[in-house]
Amino acid sequence: VRWIVHVDMDAYYVSCEIRGRPELAEAAVIVGPNPAEGASRGVVLSASYPARAKGVRSALPVALAAARCPEAIWIAPDFPKYERTAQEIRGLLRARADRVVPLSIDEAAMELERPDPGSVAAWAREVQAEIREKLRLPASFGASPYAIVAKVATDRAKPAGVRVVPAEETAEFLSPLPVDALPGIGPKTSERLGAISVHTVGDLAGAELSLLRPILGRGAASWRTLARGKPGPEFADLPPDAGPVQRSVDRTLARDTDDPEELFPILETMAEELAREVEAGGHRYQAVVVRLRWSDFSQLQRGRKLPAPAAGAALLRREAVKLAGALLERERAGGGRRVRRLSLAVGELTPRTAGQRPLDAFGG
DNA sequence: TCTGGGGTCCTAGGACCC
DNA sequence: TCTGGGGTCCTAGGACCC
Numbered sequence: 001v002r003w004i005v006h007v008d009m010d011a012y013y014v015s016c017e018i019r020g021r022p023e024l025a026e027a028a029v030i031v032g033p034n035p036a037e038g039a040s041r042g043v044v045l046s047a048s049y050p051a052r053a054k055g056v057r058s059a060l061p062v063a064l065a066a067a068r069c070p071e072a073i074w075i076a077p078d079f080p081k082y083e084r085t086a087q088e089i090r091g092l093l094r095a096r097a098d099r100v101v102p103l104s105i106d107e108a109a110m111e112l113e114r115p116d117p118g119s120v121a122a123w124a125r126e127v128q129a130e131i132r133e134k135l136r137l138p139a140s141f142g143a144s145p146y147a148i149v150a151k152v153a154t155d156r157a158k159p160a161g162v163r164v165v166p167a168e169e170t171a172e173f174l175s176p177l178p179v180d181a182l183p184g185i186g187p188k189t190s191e192r193l194g195a196i197s198v199h200t201v202g203d204l205a206g207a208e209l210s211l212l213r214p215i216l217g218r219g220a221a222s223w224r225t226l227a228r229g230k231p232g233p234e235f236a237d238l239p240p241d242a243g244p245v246q247r248s249v250d251r252t253l254a255r256d257t258d259d260p261e262e263l264f265p266i267l268e269t270m271a272e273e274l275a276r277e278v279e280a281g282g283h284r285y286q287a288v289v290v291r292l293r294w295s296d297f298s299q300l301q302r303g304r305k306l307p308a309p310a311a312g313a314a315l316l317r318r319e320a321v322k323l324a325g326a327l328l329e330r331e332r333a334g335g336g337r338r339v340r341r342l343s344l345a346v347g348e349l350t351p352r353t354a355g356q357r358p359l360d361a362f363g364g
Numbered sequence: 365t366c367t368g369g370g371g372t373c374c375t376a377g378g379a380c381c382c
Numbered sequence: 383t384c385t386g387g388g389g390t391c392c393t394a395g396g397a398c399c400c
Contacts, residue, residue, distance in 0.1 A: 058400080188396085
């Protein structure tokens, strides 16, 4: 049987910080900007299990986290460290599995040929022990012949567990779970499903397609088949390990403003950063998008597709300022809100091949 | 208490073409 | 004078994930 094994690191950023510091093993540790040091506009990136017991979770505003857990030990995030550690983990997995597809910085899926559930579980425990001993990091494993079910199984195995769901037990495993346990069903969709009395995956399995379609769209039938324990290839197969589709840089301002003279220089700096990253990744870009988040948290975006793939900072700076200027212009005519966050993204990335002259080379 | 910094994918409407 | 159906591209917006 072809199994998909999913691995997800437990409290990843925190674990990267406290490995080799056994005195912190039982402590409430939070990775994020420390509000006691004046950081106000931030959220928790990762919380240890003792901190979670006090109601601290990822994405919680740091001020609230500090109120809930005053004894917490705060550690500033170190993304290069987490990226390096992720490479070590992937290296270790690649030595043991046929195909390893990274799904995020702290998650991966693998393909594995094994005759029965017991031998998959034994394999997962071995790899789990190796990660614990060699890298001193906790991980959880889930396995199923179906990719999406393997991921759900991993969630149910946390922390430091292994959960194997054989094909014939899929419906039984999924049906008691709330619908938002399925990756892809978030708060908005689960609320709309609740309004038609679909609360659990079992409810979803028995729901009328005509009621599901307005909520789940084209994919309604696929979701229902999954809920019935027979996911189609769109949910069952490992995704291909494709290159990046877009890259972006985001900055939340220390204080909201609507002054272009403040905003444009920041945007130009972001354009330079982004152009450097894209170049370092060996890509060119053919789409540019500027997104503004206003003080009321609503967003507005403006984008442009370029006539040809481009590279370099000069063009990106010009496009970014032009797009942002149009958005600010439009806002001045209407509400007059101030900007809280600037985002700049480049999309339609293509590998830069030798002999091609980027658009930027022709002018300005 | 006041909400980060990355990403992916889907949908819908209008333009344009046949 | 009123009138197709289908396909693709582009832009904007939204939901979701870690």
